[in-house]
Amino acid sequence: MSLENFMSDAISPWMKENGPDCDIVMSSRIRLARNFENRSFPLIAKAEELDDVLEFFQENYQDTAFDQQGALQFIRIADLSPIEKKVLVEKHLISPHLTEHAEEAGVLLSESEQVSIMVNEEDHLRIQLYLPGFQLQKTLNEAFKVDDWLEQKITYAFDEERGYLTTCPTNVGTGLRASVMMHLPALTMTHQMNRLTPAINQLGLVVRGIYGEGSEAQGNIYQISNQITLGKSEQDIVEDLESVVSQLIEQERQARETLTEELSIQLEDRIFRSYGTLRYSRIIESKEAATCLSDVRLGIDLGYIEDMPQSILNELMVLIQPGFLQRYAKRSLSGRERDVLRASLIRERMHLENN
Amino acid sequence: MECQECHIRPATLHLTNVINGQKTEMHVCEQCAKENGYVSYGQEGYSLHNLLSGLFHMNPSSIQDHKQFSQSSTALACPKCGLSYHEFTRVGKFGCASCYETFEDNLNPIFRRVHSGNTKHEGKIPKRMGSGIEKKRKIAAYRESMQEYIQAEEFEKAAEIRDKIRLLEQQEEEES
Numbered sequence: 001m002s003l004e005n006f007m008s009d010a011i012s013p014w015m016k017e018n019g020p021d022c023d024i025v026m027s028s029r030i031r032l033a034r035n036f037e038n039r040s041f042p043l044i045a046k047a048e049e050l051d052d053v054l055e056f057f058q059e060n061y062q063d064t065a066f067d068q069q070g071a072l073q074f075i076r077i078a079d080l081s082p083i084e085k086k087v088l089v090e091k092h093l094i095s096p097h098l099t100e101h102a103e104e105a106g107v108l109l110s111e112s113e114q115v116s117i118m119v120n121e122e123d124h125l126r127i128q129l130y131l132p133g134f135q136l137q138k139t140l141n142e143a144f145k146v147d148d149w150l151e152q153k154i155t156y157a158f159d160e161e162r163g164y165l166t167t168c169p170t171n172v173g174t175g176l177r178a179s180v181m182m183h184l185p186a187l188t189m190t191h192q193m194n195r196l197t198p199a200i201n202q203l204g205l206v207v208r209g210i211y212g213e214g215s216e217a218q219g220n221i222y223q224i225s226n227q228i229t230l231g232k233s234e235q236d237i238v239e240d241l242e243s244v245v246s247q248l249i250e251q252e253r254q255a256r257e258t259l260t261e262e263l264s265i266q267l268e269d270r271i272f273r274s275y276g277t278l279r280y281s282r283i284i285e286s287k288e289a290a291t292c293l294s295d296v297r298l299g300i301d302l303g304y305i306e307d308m309p310q311s312i313l314n315e316l317m318v319l320i321q322p323g324f325l326q327r328y329a330k331r332s333l334s335g336r337e338r339d340v341l342r343a344s345l346i347r348e349r350m351h352l353e354n355n
Numbered sequence: 356m357e358c359q360e361c362h363i364r365p366a367t368l369h370l371t372n373v374i375n376g377q378k379t380e381m382h383v384c385e386q387c388a389k390e391n392g393y394v395s396y397g398q399e400g401y402s403l404h405n406l407l408s409g410l411f412h413m414n415p416s417s418i419q420d421h422k423q424f425s426q427s428s429t430a431l432a433c434p435k436c437g438l439s440y441h442e443f444t445r446v447g448k449f450g451c452a453s454c455y456e457t458f459e460d461n462l463n464p465i466f467r468r469v470h471s472g473n474t475k476h477e478g479k480i481p482k483r484m485g486s487g488i489e490k491k492r493k494i495a496a497y498r499e500s501m502q503e504y505i506q507a508e509e510f511e512k513a514a515e516i517r518d519k520i521r522l523l524e525q526q527e528e529e530e531s
Binding site: 035037038039040041043044122144147148151155156157158159160161162163164165166167168169170172173174176194197198201204228229230231232233234235236 | 356
């Protein structure tokens with residue numbers, strides 16, 4: 001297996017499967033923050049110490065296999081080109097933070113692209129596990145398996161009172177960030193997200209855009225995650241998030257129903273206009289592309305558009321990002337060049353489905 | 356909802372401040388938030404972590420207390436990694452596991468603010484150090500319910516639980 005595997009497809013293998021409630025929840029993710037007991041945290045550790053950690057992973061885990069996830073590959077971020085780094089970020093396999101500290105950072109990726117263990121991020125280890133659709137409980141169980149497996153060789157920094165010790169006080173305790181990626185076009189169109197977001201925040205949960213902190217909700221895709229990590233068990237954290245997400249799913253379904261009942265022709269018009277834009281435009285910016293993709297995906301979910309897979313949104317949302325486009329072109333591109341290539345790739349991809 | 360500063364762009368940031376129980380809400384757009392310094396922007400844009408170090412200085416105790424508190428803490432530094440308390444409050448991050456012990460006395464208020472009043476870990480325990488901690492947790496829980504039974508004068512049930520505690524404590528001694 002080579003790096004090429006992680007780069008060539010915009011969509012990770014697991015995204016092609018349909019998970020529970022996948023018309024609204026695109027993916028479930030669990031992240032666990034862990035540190036070595038007797039080493040300084042990456043924030044202040046010396047380069048040699050961080051190198052030791054990288055060596056440890058290279059020696060112990062390179063080409064090992066975990067469970068059903070296939071072979072694991074250890075990649076040093078410093079060995080990647082700027083465009084390759086961007087692609088891994090756009091695929092959510094590594095964080096922007098990791099690329100900013102590339103010199104001493106690494107990642108252990110599973111062939112399935114479901115497991116990603118970032119090394120020397122803000123913490124020594126950031127274990128990430130993805131599953132398609134809405135299945136947080138199962139994702140948590142799988143992440144725990146990875147955690148237990150790593151723990152056989154690593155003594156974690158842990159304190160009876162404080163739990164897993166992390167660099168940032170916001171992660172201490174469980175070190176758990178559970179999140180779901182949701183496509184909420186109807187709630188956004190009816191301006192209900194503005195009302196719901198503060199309410200969700202009050203419950204100790206955070207609503208963000210698709211690329212995490214600070215990013216806007218491109219393509220009506222929202223990431224919802226827990227904020228509190230201390231004083232609540234992993235089980236409770238996941239259950240609390242699940243109950244809020246279930247309600248959001250219900251609200252989104254209702255909003256979709258209302259839209260189709262009361263604004264059927266307007267909605268259909270909007271969906272097919274977006275479809276036309278994607279199908280025929282020659283220049284398209286990422287923001288417009290994301291909006292149109294969201295409309296088309298809604299059209300697929302509601303049955304207006306047939307012969308088009310739901311996963312097209314997940315796939316094209318990554319494909320239209322700057323890093324991926326430039327990887328495809330094999331060189332860096334100006335803004336206008338990207339917009340032209342983006343339009344052409346989308347046309348090509350949609351054409352493929354119709355034939 | 357429109358931005359309450361410029362009244363032009365939509366409000367995308369909703370800030371809630373609770374100071375001494377007084378809640379104030381702000382609904383502003385990103386640009387106005389930036390211009391008015393409501394939030395700080397790092398390289399990655401708006402970051403919760405940036406707000407954190409600010410939280411450390413928001414000590415609710417009186418100014419007098421606050422002065423003493425900082426004086427006694429400024430000299431403090433982690434013996435293991437060298438991170439000083441001053442640096443810790445500035446950056447809002449720990450340097451190593453030992454920092455948690457070194458700054459122990461000042462941590463509860465910080466954790467309470469960040470984690471809705473919680474200061475004590477509930478949940479997963481590393482497998483290898485697990486069994487001992489789990490037993491301790493069990494014993495503590497038994498003790499609590501024993502006290503409840505004693506208060507309710509249900510002494511038979513209290514005695515049953517006392518025996519369970521003894522059994523666990525014996526096991527612990529044998530293991531150590």
